[in-house]
Amino acid sequence: MLSLFTVFLSIFLVSCGPQVQNKLQAESITVWHWMSDREGAFLELAKRYEAETGVKVNFELYAPSDAYAQKVRAAAQTNTLPDIFGILGEKRDFASFVKSDYIYDLTEEMNKENSAWRNKLFAKALSVNEFEQGNSFDVKPGIYGVPIDVTNIQMLYNKDLLRSAGVETENPPKTWEDLIEINKKLKTKGIQGIVSGWGERWLIDCIASNYAFNIMGKDKVLDTIRGNVSYTDPDWIKVFDLFREMRDEGMLASGIVTMVNKTAEQLFANNRAAFAFNGSWCVNVYKGMNPDLNYGAMLPPRVSDKYPMAIWGGAGSSFMVNKRSKNVQPAVDFLKWITNAPQQIFLSKETQDLPSNKYSLKDIPMVLSQFAGAMDNTTHPNVWGVSEFPVVIEAFDKGIQSIIIGEKTPEQLAGEVQQVKEREMAKKQ
Amino acid sequence: MNNIRAKTVFQNYLFVLPAVLLFSVFYIYPFYKVFTLSLCQWDGIARFDFAKNFIGMRNFIELFQDKIWWSAMLQAGYITLIALTFQNALALMLALACDRDIKGGNIYRVIFYLPPVLSEVVVGLVWRWIYDGNYGLLNHWLYQAGLSNLVTDWLSNPKTALTCVAIIHCWKGFGWGFIIFLAGLQTIPRQLYEAAKVDGASSWQLFKNITIPLMIPVFILVSILTVLGTMQVFVLILSMTGGGPGYHTEVPVTRILESMVGSSRFGYACSQGILFGAVLLAVSFIQIKLSKYMKQA
Numbered sequence: 001m002l003s004l005f006t007v008f009l010s011i012f013l014v015s016c017g018p019q020v021q022n023k024l025q026a027e028s029i030t031v032w033h034w035m036s037d038r039e040g041a042f043l044e045l046a047k048r049y050e051a052e053t054g055v056k057v058n059f060e061l062y063a064p065s066d067a068y069a070q071k072v073r074a075a076a077q078t079n080t081l082p083d084i085f086g087i088l089g090e091k092r093d094f095a096s097f098v099k100s101d102y103i104y105d106l107t108e109e110m111n112k113e114n115s116a117w118r119n120k121l122f123a124k125a126l127s128v129n130e131f132e133q134g135n136s137f138d139v140k141p142g143i144y145g146v147p148i149d150v151t152n153i154q155m156l157y158n159k160d161l162l163r164s165a166g167v168e169t170e171n172p173p174k175t176w177e178d179l180i181e182i183n184k185k186l187k188t189k190g191i192q193g194i195v196s197g198w199g200e201r202w203l204i205d206c207i208a209s210n211y212a213f214n215i216m217g218k219d220k221v222l223d224t225i226r227g228n229v230s231y232t233d234p235d236w237i238k239v240f241d242l243f244r245e246m247r248d249e250g251m252l253a254s255g256i257v258t259m260v261n262k263t264a265e266q267l268f269a270n271n272r273a274a275f276a277f278n279g280s281w282c283v284n285v286y287k288g289m290n291p292d293l294n295y296g297a298m299l300p301p302r303v304s305d306k307y308p309m310a311i312w313g314g315a316g317s318s319f320m321v322n323k324r325s326k327n328v329q330p331a332v333d334f335l336k337w338i339t340n341a342p343q344q345i346f347l348s349k350e351t352q353d354l355p356s357n358k359y360s361l362k363d364i365p366m367v368l369s370q371f372a373g374a375m376d377n378t379t380h381p382n383v384w385g386v387s388e389f390p391v392v393i394e395a396f397d398k399g400i401q402s403i404i405i406g407e408k409t410p411e412q413l414a415g416e417v418q419q420v421k422e423r424e425m426a427k428k429q
Numbered sequence: 430m431n432n433i434r435a436k437t438v439f440q441n442y443l444f445v446l447p448a449v450l451l452f453s454v455f456y457i458y459p460f461y462k463v464f465t466l467s468l469c470q471w472d473g474i475a476r477f478d479f480a481k482n483f484i485g486m487r488n489f490i491e492l493f494q495d496k497i498w499w500s501a502m503l504q505a506g507y508i509t510l511i512a513l514t515f516q517n518a519l520a521l522m523l524a525l526a527c528d529r530d531i532k533g534g535n536i537y538r539v540i541f542y543l544p545p546v547l548s549e550v551v552v553g554l555v556w557r558w559i560y561d562g563n564y565g566l567l568n569h570w571l572y573q574a575g576l577s578n579l580v581t582d583w584l585s586n587p588k589t590a591l592t593c594v595a596i597i598h599c600w601k602g603f604g605w606g607f608i609i610f611l612a613g614l615q616t617i618p619r620q621l622y623e624a625a626k627v628d629g630a631s632s633w634q635l636f637k638n639i640t641i642p643l644m645i646p647v648f649i650l651v652s653i654l655t656v657l658g659t660m661q662v663f664v665l666i667l668s669m670t671g672g673g674p675g676y677h678t679e680v681p682v683t684r685i686l687e688s689m690v691g692s693s694r695f696g697y698a699c700s701q702g703i704l705f706g707a708v709l710l711a712v713s714f715i716q717i718k719l720s721k722y723m724k725q726a
Binding site: 066069070073076077089090092093096097099100102192199200253254255256257258259260267272390391394398399401402404405407 | 473474475476564584669670673674675676687691693694
């Protein structure tokens with residue numbers, strides 16, 4: 001009798017097992033992230049979420065970002081991705097994750113209740129996580145990620161240094177000529193011009209594509225990526241020539257080509273350079289380095305009036321839901337909650353980042369509101385729908401470093417980049 | 430009798446089995462996987478499917494035509510050359526000095542062995558600060574010494590960047606050579622020196638006719654370790670220059686990282702790893718052959 005009871009009990013427990021397990025798992029979700037500066041704020045939000053819903057959120061920090069990116073790839077291969085994670089990389093990497101069925105399509109959730117969730121987020125930030133119809137990555141159209149903050153990359157100017165050089169700081173330079181004139185004044189006072197972490201190639205890529213958009217317009221830039229326009233086109237040479245001009249005018253900080261952005265941030269925060277090229281995250285960084293720094297944000301001075309100046313921006317950090325997770329719905333619910341106004345205001349206050357919820361822009365610092373004001377000018381390679389070959393990007397960025405150190409001319413670089421481009425296109429055919 | 434022999438053989442294999450298993454799991458299988466990947470085009474994200482991703486020897490063909498890769502190999506070779514000469518000469522001199530009965534010899538040994546135990550990232554960051562073109566100590570000292578004409582952006586200047594990195598690599602690495610040389614010197618019987626001194630041998634003759642011949646195996650060991658260690662230099666480069674300016678401080682490992690992380694080309698990165706490993710193997714093999722020849726000579 002006892003043994004019969006044991007058998008029945010075993011069958012009962014085994015049959016109940018998955019449900020019990022599911023219920024347990026639904027009570028806790030795991031988030032992997034790389035944002036060490038936000039760890040404290042995330043933990044506080046996790047506590048609040050557990051208090052509100054009873055669902056425990058385990059934020060697991062893996063830094064630095066390079067190590068995090070590798071961990072996510074390795075976890076994908078071993079099918080051990082957490083419920084929520086972020087993808088660091090280019091759009092093609094994101095596409096590969098989606099095509100391999102690692103990421104849950106959030107379009108339906110975004111469109112529920114008259115697109116309530118979608119409408120409260122900055123469209124530009126959302127588009128970074130979106131694949132449109134007919135995208136070149138061959139990904140099913142949809143929204144695959146949720147921005148938790150937004151960012152853009154602009155120029156910063158040090159008001160005190162400009163004033164000491166006799167520049168009216170209420171009117172920072174708007175055109176390239178203005179910038180050159182101001183730089184001449186700065187040089188007479190022994191003040192360095194532009195500082196930025198151009199040892200990190202992506203920042204060079206960023207400023208070069210800003211000016212490419214300004215000089216030749218978006219369509220021509222994208223046509224170049226598609227292979228319909230050559231990098232030897234006069235407009236591209238004009239873009240490369242800006243770096244030659246910056247070098248010849250002594251506009252760039254010493255050692256800029258091997259400088260990491262952290263060093264550049266220290267130099268600007270310590271009043272060692274009049275201009276910086278940096279992202280909106282710098283507000284928090286500068287606050288930590290020098291709370292008295294007197295500075296403002298501005299669009300990079302335009303070279304041409306033909307096309308608007310575009311800056312890189314959109315989603316700062318985004319989270320994706322693991323499609324293979326047993327906790328898809330709880331994960332989605334948590335992402336909806338974290339992008340609600342109260343949580344976004346909290347995150348913004350704690351981290352000085354721009355919130356991804358457009359109704360959370362209250363009480364942000366002046367400089368941050370200047371960054372927010374430029375969101376309409378933002379663009380990003382992730383929203384272009386086409387992407388350049390990585391080796392072409394490398395040749396492009398490293399080549400600009402070579403112009404800055406006086407090793408190559410703009411024409412030489414244009415020829416070399418086009419050669420790499422043609423080689424890659426030939427391989428693809 | 431046969432049964433006993435078979436049992437002994439079986440027991441022997443059984444004892445070796447754990448080591449074989451460990452070696453297979455941690456060396457042979459990963460090497461096999463890397464080789465398999467080197468024949469494929471794979472981004473490291475999508476599910477790996479050998480049949481779908483197989484591209485034959487295309488990665489290797491591209492690699493042989495990759496000018497940046499070969500210039501990175503040459504640059505690593507340049508650092509290795511400096512390490513083999515400057516670094517090892519310094520290590521040998523210091524080992525010779527410490528081999529004598531000098532006051533505070535142990536303190537010197539500790540001091541000389543300090544750089545190798547420091548974190549490479551920390552060393553790289555500290556030296557980047559010293560070399561800094563804006564506010565670096567080196568430029569400050571040059572100004573103070575009235576040598577302002579020598580002031581430059583040490584790590585951003587293509588003419589100086591690689592040599593600056595090589596010097597720091599040597600500073601960081603000479604302690605290993607020092608310890609091995611010192612251990613080698615201490616194995617030479619003192620009687621040989623005493624007997625030669627009685628015969629009127631000068632210091633140079635002692636060094637040339639006793640120290641050098643008896644130290645040849647140690648020189649070979651140190652040179653092999655130097656080549657293998659220096660060709661794989663990576664952390665210092667990453668923390669000091671990131672491979673820049675341009676491609677001027679790129680070395681093979683930074684190129685492998687760029688292929689893998691920067692371009693998501695895992696297959697190509699694996700082919701770079703295989704070729705690099707083969708080159709190091711060949712260099713080590715030549716060194717061993719040379720050492721045998723020198724010993725016989």
